[in-house]
Amino acid sequence: MLVDLNGGESMVVPVCFCVCAPAGRKSCPLCPEEKFKACYSHKLRRHLQNLHWKVYVEFEGQRMCICHLPCRHLKNSLSGDQASGRQVAHYHCVVCSVTIARKTDMISHLKRHVNKGETEASYSGSSDVPFEEPAPSGQAYEIMKELGTNVQLLPNYTTPQKSDTYFNRKMKTNRQLVFCSLAVLAEERNPLECLDAFGATGIMGLQWAKHLRNAVKVTITDINETCVKMIKENCQLNHIRVDGGSRSSRGPDGTSNEAEGVPIATVEVAKMDANVIMHLRSFDYIHLDPYGTAVNYLDSAFRNVRNLGIISVTSTDTGSLYAKSPNVTLRHYSCHIVRTEYYKELAARMVVATVARAAARCNKGIEVLLAVALEHFVLVVVRVLRGPTQADESAKRLRQLIHCQWCEERVFLKQGSMVDDNLYNQLPCNCHGSMPGKTAVELGPLWSGPLFNTGFLRGMLFAAVQHSMDDIQTLVKTLICESECTTLKSFVHGPSALTNQVECGVLIKTLQKGEESGTADQSGKRKTGEESGNVVKKLKSDASLEHPAFYYSIHRHSIRGMNMPKLNKFLQYLTEAGFRVSRTHFDPTGVRTDATLEQFKSVLTKYSVPNATTSQTSLSTEKTL
Template sequence: MCICHLPCHPVKPNLVGDQTFSKMGAHYHCIICSATITRRTDMIGHINRHVNKGETESRFITVPAPKSSLEVLKESATDVQVLPNYSTPHKTDSYFNPKMKLNRQLIFCALAVLAEERNPIECLDAFGATGIMGLQWAKHLRSSVKVTINDCNENSVTMIQENCHLNKMKVKLNIKEEDHDEAVGDEEGNTDTIEVTKMDANVIMHLRSFDFIHLDPFGTSVNYLDSAFRNVRNLGIVSLTSTDISSLYAKAQHVALRHYGCNIVRTEYYKELAARIVIAAVTRAAARCNKGIEVLLAVALEHFVLVVVRVLRGPSPADDSAKKIRYLIHCQWCEERIFQKEGNMVEENPYQQLPCDCHGSMPGKTAVALGPLWSGPLFNTGFLRRMLFEAVQYGLDEAQPLLKTLVCEAECTTSKHFSTHSPYDENKQ
């Protein structure tokens, strides 16, 4: 934790006022007790006294908030208690973002489709925070799902338990890495059980197998992909929400290169580029575990990039998926682009693959190679139709327009020609 500012900017002397200000020079300000000290050596001793008294610990972590200060929010018929500063991720453990309601609805629809295919299914919310997502799964899908909500923060685990009781759910608590479970809550009035675990997300995904895994860390998900694909069951689903949009949307290209190993520039189709960056990272992680993927849904909106993939176990699907990771040739003049042709032969001028003639009529290097990126499809039409059906069934109003638009885009049709027949009558695609 930052204790003080060393040093502050020197205070400029007041030439027209008291001459004592001119003798003051630089000063140091302590943010613990608001003291202002002139000499640097005195400030160091002042800091050490705070440290020895234990006055530098973060208060929102060590001191639980009183119950009177908690707020109760309602979303999709689910109640959650939140702290007063719930919308500021750097100042609270149990972060709750109301702007991610659409994201939660899309993930719920994907889980509901999987629950129709087979049940009961074991599903994991790896970063629970307030537990809102896992609570919605258990409350609406009931016996079709066995929900596990995980978080590595003790205060978040306590908040998740309280929110389970608030929604009349029985809690099965597992706070260790061994099989040590403790049932909490009265049997009477509790029809559902949610398992709450306190572990690092990588640890629980290494120890357990799941049919459905959702990753939503604050930032990038690349540090958890290997663990997610290690034990996920065949034909299961992995969904991940990436909120590091500054790097994915090419505002910080060096961070994208560091996290995803991709070279990107800002383009007019930067959101599609972001989705393909994330899917490429997912494909590589799955391939390392001898698994392939089928992309069911990929959307890039203002606050997040959501990718939902189905897991196909075996080295052959892994090889097929890995072959779809290719470089994109992008013209910086007209924004034309094309994926580089497959093959091991080195071309003298690969930019001639572009359909435009900018490389011949413009001086200098007109095109760049971006990637590596996912070059396969971004949607599964049949799965999207089933998601839309579930959104209508559960009254998820915010997800319905977006899913309808995605279906029209995947089928290359307009909303005027949109058909509303039941998607479960069709063959699975």
């Protein structure tokens, strides 16, 4: 409210003067009692002038003084730990009542209000509303709708440093991918107990309950009291009944928090640490999405997850995942990496390796269903396989990677405990012989197995189409082609000789047997219209059936002075040369293939043509000669 503290000047103070001290003594309205005790008016005025009025922010003739009351908390760290923060000094915006710590941030915040035409103050001198009561919903909350689910957001919801709840609009793709993976598992077993361990606003768990209804039993947890309260309010906003928090209280008679009308689903909301609830209860599906890395919660997740259940892990610590902070990478993931052209897939394989080690400690193995690395996050979805045998098989897929720093060729080390005389012999390139010094580094340990399950991805595509998720359908189709290592054109389009095959509700086109046998000769090679010339055709062996690891960027290895072919044409040329090839979601210019870098460059060189500048230079050189 507005209080006259300095001879007629209006100061914005979030609380009124409460003189609970002896007669003649007054307490500071902006400091807690334990920090500044009640004193006489002359000492109080000196305290206000030296501390609060000295760093005020002026707006529309009103001065906002700095406040030291416990109105706002700041988290101690951004490492994802669920701990209460410490009290910090802050300002209260007179327009929207939001709390901001820094003076420069408050000035920028007020400028945005002016640009929007919002200059009317929410505090008034005659107001009798205490500060502890929330502001009206139109000023304090913002209603956001995603996938038919409404959630209300607190101010500063995009910055976890300034708000207890956190919501990122850019993570919409991640939420939809997780939803589709849960929908596929819900088709396998019913009912399904699933856990959203870091609820925040609760939007992910609410989407599960609202669209999958009785097929899932959703539990949303968070350690923050404000988040739990916000989740319950969002449940009422979506006509979803809130269970009390204990497992035994789930039932049709729990109608205490029921919204108006018949509830469409029931969600259990609990204020509990993620590690605690995963130790206490078993789940079929667990999603971990802390702010940053999830390595602190993997052991608890694998401790009690049911057999053939699914664990999805979202990591947003892109600084350590994408080799910007190698010391943090070594500390969190026990892995050594460097910045490479395939750094996104390197991050995905590093997270899968960490997940596999956590599962092996609980005598469990994993089957990787999905691994996606985009700009803001890395998502890994794995199926849990119980038993020490499965754990041993998963542990065998953790290998070191040799990376050439000159040409960026890479290869996984062969299995075995014997020391190799020269590790450079395993690299297909000859940079070590032509370049001085050490030319390669050893990275890892990394996951060397496949990153995708084609059948599971087709089920996700069916779920995306069924629930009208148009934003991720293109991405899932790319993942399906990448998992099969085939081009999108041969996957979707084709001549009239193609037959239709329905799998998991998705229409897949395949070649007829007669046509397929007619396109291959007796040696098993595909016939092409012209000879490949200097390009060596690769024989198809059992090893080629494995999913090719990593990819090459066509722009990274382009030839100077030459116009390279279009990417889709280049994929066709590689296929004609006898290699498995597909595009990759990790890099829009990347090509996933089982060809070596030398073979990749030979095909690229063959079908590249000189540009105009190179042609003119060669002509002028010939005339000079």
